[in-house]
Amino acid sequence: MSKFKKKGSKGAPGITTASLPDIVFMLLFFFMVVTKMRDSEMKVKIQVPAATELQKLEKKSLVSHVYIGSPIPKYAAVLGTAPRIQLNDQFATPSQIPFFIANEIEKLSNPKLRKAMTCAMRVDKEVKMGIVTEVKTELRKVNFRKVSYLASDAGELE
Amino acid sequence: MAKRDLPEINAGSMADIAFLLLIFFLVTTTIQTDSGLSVLLPPYVEEPPPPVEKNKRNVFSVQINGNNELLVRGKQCPDVLSIKEKAITFITNRGKDPNSSESPKKAIISILNDNGTSYEMYVTVYNQLKAAYNQLWEESSKEQFGRSYKDLTKKERQAIRKEIPLVISEAEPSDLLKG
Numbered sequence: 619m620s621k622f623k624k625k626g627s628k629g630a631p632g633i634t635t636a637s638l639p640d641i642v643f644m645l646l647f648f649f650m651v652v653t654k655m656r657d658s659e660m661k662v663k664i665q666v667p668a669a670t671e672l673q674k675l676e677k678k679s680l681v682s683h684v685y686i687g688s689p690i691p692k693y694a695a696v697l698g699t700a701p702r703i704q705l706n707d708q709f710a711t712p713s714q715i716p717f718f719i720a721n722e723i724e725k726l727s728n729p730k731l732r733k734a735m736t737c738a739m740r741v742d743k744e745v746k747m748g749i750v751t752e753v754k755t756e757l758r759k760v761n762f763r764k765v766s767y768l769a770s771d772a773g774e775l776e
Numbered sequence: 777m778a779k780r781d782l783p784e785i786n787a788g789s790m791a792d793i794a795f796l797l798l799i800f801f802l803v804t805t806t807i808q809t810d811s812g813l814s815v816l817l818p819p820y821v822e823e824p825p826p827p828v829e830k831n832k833r834n835v836f837s838v839q840i841n842g843n844n845e846l847l848v849r850g851k852q853c854p855d856v857l858s859i860k861e862k863a864i865t866f867i868t869n870r871g872k873d874p875n876s877s878e879s880p881k882k883a884i885i886s887i888l889n890d891n892g893t894s895y896e897m898y899v900t901v902y903n904q905l906k907a908a909y910n911q912l913w914e915e916s917s918k919e920q921f922g923r924s925y926k927d928l929t930k931k932e933r934q935a936i937r938k939e940i941p942l943v944i945s946e947a948e949p950s951d952l953l954k955g
Contacts, residue, residue: 630782631781631782631784633785634784634785637794640794640795641794643794643798644794644795644797644798647798648798667895667896667899667900669812669813669899669900669902669903670903670907671813671903671906671907671910672811672812672813673811673812673813673814674809674810674811675809675810675811675812681810736814738810738812739812740810741895742895743894743895743896743899744894744895744896745894745895746891746892746893746894746895747889747890747891747892747893747894747895747898748891748892750895750898751889751891751948754817755820757817758817758818758819758820759820761819761820763816763817763818763819764814764815764816764817765814765815765816765817766810766812766813766814766815767812767813767815767899767902768810768811768812769811769812769813769899769903771811
């Protein structure tokens with residue numbers, strides 16, 4: 619009888635799960651990086667125009683979004699296809715802009731940042747200027763003058 | 777007779793593979809950032825001030841009608857992309873042509889659009905005008921400081937912008953073509 623006996627079962631050893639956390643973390647990080655937090659559901663269809671002289675909008679918390687475009691098919695049956703303004707999650711009229719801006723300013727942690735706030739206008743290229751001008755006038759009325767017309771980079775398309 | 781043990785799979789390198797993938801995705805994916813044309817709107821006034829009689833030669837007017845047709849300084853302009861060149865010649869005239877601007881400091885760009893103008897056209901025109909100024913700033917920066925405008929300090933940029941100020945005035949839109 620030998621002193622050193624082979625012990626344990628002779629079956630296949632279990633696959634180690636030591637690396638499972640790594641894989642899970644990797645997936646987690648991947649999705650954290652790729653997903654873009656969209657705080658509002660898009661109710662209008664928007665395809666932005668192309669431009670070349672673009673400037674990046676840096677601080678996300680200082681940017682307020684105004685969307686203008688035709689309602690998506692789900693809402694088009696009720697609202698028609700005329701361009702609409704969307705603020706946050708809802709359809710809005712130009713007269714609601716001052717209220718929306720006041721809300722956005724209230725959200726600021728530091729009132730000193732008020733001057734740095736920008737209104738990003740994401741407007742469909744087919745939209746007529748009439749509605750855009752109305753929005754611009756409302757913004758000017760509440761002295762919110764920094765505006766950015768969002769556009770895609772024309773250089774990338776070529 | 778003892779069965780032979782299956783060798784255990786070495787999982788030590790799994791973590792390395794995982795990190796490799798992680799880093800690969802980190803490098804290749806770009807977080808989408810919004811970018812656009814930055815504009816400072818004029819302050820709101822109840823009554824639009826009476827049009828100041830400015831010297832006509834210093835105004836580069838661009839009119840866009842409801843059919844997206846252009847009128848640049850009173851002349852029809854079928855090609856949007858030529859605005860940039862026209863604006864540059866206008867701004868850098870420095871008094872040579874009696875019909876063009878006296879100096880870059882006095883040059884004013886005026887845009888008048890119709891309510892029926894498409895947003896795309898408006899942005900294209902605005903982009904062209906901005907491109908004209910960006911090019912002039914770049915050239916002036918190369919000349920004065922020997923560096924690209926992007927690499928200048930804030931003070932140097934201000935100096936250049938003082939020399940060639942960007943003045944784009946937007947009149948209240950007309951409503952010539954309904955619909």
